[in-house]
Amino acid sequence: MAVYTEVSDEALRAFLSGYELGELLAFRGIAEGVENSNYALRTTAGDFILTLYEKRVDPQELPYFLGLMRHLARHGLACPEPVAGLDGEALRELAGRPAAICTFLPGVWPRRPGVAHMAPLGAALAALHAAGEGYDIERPNALGPAGWAPLLERCRPNGDTVQAGLCDELDAQLRGILQDWPRDLPRGHIHADLFPDNVFFLDDADRQPRVSGLIDFYFACTDLLAYDIAVCLNAWCFEPDRFSNAGQFNVTKARALLRGYAARRALTEAERNALPVLCRGAAIRFLLTRLYDWTNTPPGALVTRKDPMEYLRRLRFHAQAEGPGAYGL
Template sequence: MAVYTQVSAEALGAFLARYDVGALVSAKGIAEGVENSNYLVDTTRGRFILTLYEKRVDAGDLPFFFAMIDRLADAGNPVPRALPDRTGMVIQTLEGRPACLIEFLSGVSLSQPTPTQARAGGAAMARMHAALTDFAPVRPNSMGVGAWPQLFEQCAPGLDSIQAGLRERVDGALDRTLAAWPHQLPTGAIHADLFPDNVLMLGDEVTGLIDFYFACTDVRAYDLAVMHSAWSFDGRGVPLDPAVGRALLEGYEAGFGLSPEERAALPVLAQGACIRFLLTRAWDWINTPADALVTRKDPLAYLRRLDWYENNRNAFR
């Protein structure tokens, strides 16, 4: 989450008047994340999230995201629905951007989950995948393995400005990962970005799964690999207690299952996840406007993860 588009109190008040949510009391921009403009909005009837969709999110994809969230909510998963206005319209326009008013979920995001919390997170992903096994809508992964070569070419001129030799290092890792990618594994609707900051918890209980704006149809085990790469390290990319990663896998496997082929592919899938997030973070690092209210994320934290996975190929056994 972030703030790229500023919303005036007058415009927000008029926007809220379309809904039965009461009058505006306060609004505060949320700086975490890098994708959309987000505000925490309090009204006389409650608390909500206002999201304005920026350039990386195609408004044409929003129906897929919302259909997926509705399916998950109907199955009892703790996900935030987008709210319709009085006419039933969900997707609005505010300050020239597509915008939605979204349910607020209680909970906090963890920076360093415990094994017990990681097991709960893995179980939450398992329940999510189970609820989506017959989900019919399809959205290709715009940030999937097929997009990485072009993304690398776009980032390549600036990579060595982040760290000397980074361009060559990523180029080699990308070639190896593309050659080994397990396209034959089962696919389905996945979150594709289930970092700790997209999972809300109270104690050891998962109370919210949020930020579905990279959700897509892709290799299901890749979703688990993305989550492992995000939960098993601290913010600098330093490994946490190995029990965290093991517990996450245990929670997932107990709730949904993991075939021998999927488990064997996890090292390559995790290295791919590292390349994907390294490159998108590098792009944002190079191109984020200086005046944007946004917290840039260190791409080198994913280089350290990539190094770890390449040197610990038995981590998923």
Template sequence: MAVYTEVPFGEAAALAEKLGLGTLTELRGIQGGIENTNYFITCVTDGVAQEHVLTVFERLGFDQLPFYLRLMQHLARKGIPVPGPVADGSGEILHTVQGKPAAVVEKLRGRSELSPTAGHCQAVGDMLARMHLAGRDFGLQQPNLRGLNWWNDTVPVVLPHLAASQRDLLTAELAYQNHVAALPAYTALPRGPIHADLFRDNVMFEDGRLSGFFDFYFAGCDTFLFDLAVCLNDWCIVHAEGDDDGQHDETRAQAMLAAYQAVRPLTSAERQLLPAMLRAGALRFWLSRLWDWYLPRDAAMLKPHDPGHFERVLRARLARLPDLSVPLLDAAPVTA
């Protein structure tokens, strides 16, 4: 979470006081991520220090942000461990810092597991399914802003920067995903609010137990299967230097899928299109990383992610076709 907007200490202190958080004692920029400005803020009340996260939104506007913040509030009330937004005395959870929209949320306890075991993947699959069920009655609607429409708009922008083999792969996969989106089976996929970016660094564990999901600022209404595929593409693959990077990990994938389906079994349409959504998830993050890599914004502490990783994930998914769906689903029950 790069720092694009330098927040003066005094302004942060005034916001903390307005929110009843106490006296601000520390304001520390957060390194990692590339979309918004994020700070850890430490406040003291009656001698007790507490940490929260201050986010200044760089691309999302005041009209879009109620969806994200109210979704987090809704999920927290349903028992899903997410950081609740902090309201001021009038109940407002969307604030202004340096003339930009901002929010302060609770800081989750624990740490991310960047080398997850099958047990970690099982916990994520279980909670992801519970989150999908909890969000079905959420009243606000907003599309996945990094979905198919964004892919169609962005591919032409990055193509000039790529080698011929990359251009061929990117354009072919985009054409395939447009084809999939027109299928009746795709139309039948269950939908609702999804996280859409639930990578390993957006989940916390404490004492071996999942303690929370966070960073919902790519969330939107889309297929639950796409959300699951995004998780499988980060949690259940090999992360390594060299040729193995991006390869499927069967044990972790089975653990995540079995746990997910124990809570919300996949439909026949979801089973049919899981391979396509795994490809879609790889395409989405390859494309966004290409965009950030070749068209970066100025920011302190900005470290764009290597786009080559998700190119390898996509190629690995393509190499497993047409038998991808069978080993991924053998161990889990499926409903019609």
């Protein structure tokens, strides 16, 4: 459930009086997502998404996120564009929470991504990286390499309750990742969380999926562009545990994703060679955040816990990868 803060009709109508969006026609909570409260909003001016930012989002970082989304949208990327109020500001307050209205994007996210989704995904990711050029504000990646050792320390008191010896294994993996981490690859603004539920698709005239929008930029930051690819390889190219061939890496999907990306932005040789360690880093990042939530989330908290062991299996795969050929290159 992703409606943590309820909004009354009266409060919403007062809030909308600060915009030129016409009259309110419909309003409902959106059940997907885990970080913020989201509402589908329809007015006489069209369809929009209202987001109330909950406690896990730092309000001081919202201008970066909203500014990046505006920049990307205005440079041709299909992503939500924040709507400014009558005072010219997009970030406002509603029900005691920072809040913003963004444009609505059509489409649905794929519950079971197939090979046909991969090339459009790769092309959309490359388009995001290109559109981000010229956005001058930077945001360090708080969940990048500098944050992994401190996060592991926070997991250590309860980490081995998930699996015996887990923290020792992660210690060894992390030492190797940080030792091998590349320093001089191309950098820019990245999404850093482009999981299937953050990518909308529609079918084209030939019934082939095309990306209709990228959403949820609240982990976006300034980092290695190829790290964003590694996040996608982890999130899209392993068969989910609930399906046959559970946990297996699908190299056909990976090859299609990378070819789709390269059709819009060619990878450097250094980026190609760095894919195994970048994928190890992306795997340990999501493993650690999941492990922390798994062992520290009290009942009734806003965070939806996800199984960290899924990413341990992925980390082990990447640790055995011998060069970019493991990913279909």
